[in-house]
């Protein structure tokens with residue numbers, strides 16, 4: 157889908173990858189709707205986009221709360237219309253073993269990104285279907301494809317996003333609504349400070365993959381939407397690992413496990 161002039165909603169736009177995606181979408185001519193909880197940070201991002209000559213409106217909402225999402229979706233629809241492009245990016249979750257994770261934390265990790273992705277899609281999909289156009293991008297991670305030790309509930313939530321995305325694409329097969337899944341390796345973003353104790357659990361094999369910037373993520377997502385890609389895998393070294401995984405899944409899995417975090 158061409159982004160110029162389109163209404164683009166980005167969740168988790170107050171920080172990191174969401175901020176990078178929002179700015180890249182604005183550069184491509186998108187009119188931005190920014191969602192997250194922290195109003196001050198959303199206003200900062202909206203201000204930067206406006207200063208670049210773009211358009212951005214910020215809406216504070218807790219995406220875990222389905223009723224709050226439905227209400228903010230009504231406000232957005234009445235004030236701005238139905239988004240043409242939705243990027244479900246908001247996510248959180250500390251990397252922990254099951255025995256280090258409480259059941260409440262596991263529920264919290266499923267809430268973001270999985271239920272947030274469901275809630276936002278659920279709120280806007282009927283209007284997109286009525287109009288029979290749109291593009292939904294769900295941001296996940298290489299953790300939705302591979303597994304490594306010490307990040308169990310985090311990994312399960314990313315597999316949920318991947319399953320939801322593929323099933324949604326099948327649901328929308330007869331429509332003009334496109335669905336893209338984004339999976340990348342590590343990005344230099346505040347994620348690692350927001351989720352302490354996670355960075356040290358990146359498997360040793362990860363050193364062969366260059367770290368992305370949030371600008372790289374924005375560029376990849378813009379390209380993915382413009383080229384209507386089903387899957388965005390970035391950077392190139394991650395693609396090589398994916399291809400290896402197709403032919404030698406046991407080897408890739410063995411390397412991730414053996415170079416992974418060791419239980420103390």
Ligand SMILES: NC(=O)c1ccc[n+]([C@@H]2O[C@H](COP(=O)([O-])OP(=O)(O)OC[C@H]3O[C@@H](n4cnc5c(N)ncnc54)[C@H](OP(=O)(O)O)[C@@H]3O)[C@@H](O)[C@H]2O)c1
Nearest residue numbers: 168170171172173192193194219246247297342343345347
């Ligand atoms: N960083 C990486 O290396 C990397 C790599 C691949 C995939 N990912 C995935 O990409 C996603 C975004 O990561 P990031 O690096 O951009 O992290 P980040 O810098 O910590 O940003 C997370 C965003 O989610 C929002 N958010 C969190 N809880 C929310 C809630 N309940 N309601 C609404 N918004 C909420 C935060 O805003 P507020 O706090 O203002 O609500 C923030 O804007 C995550 O799912 C992550 O797993 C990250």
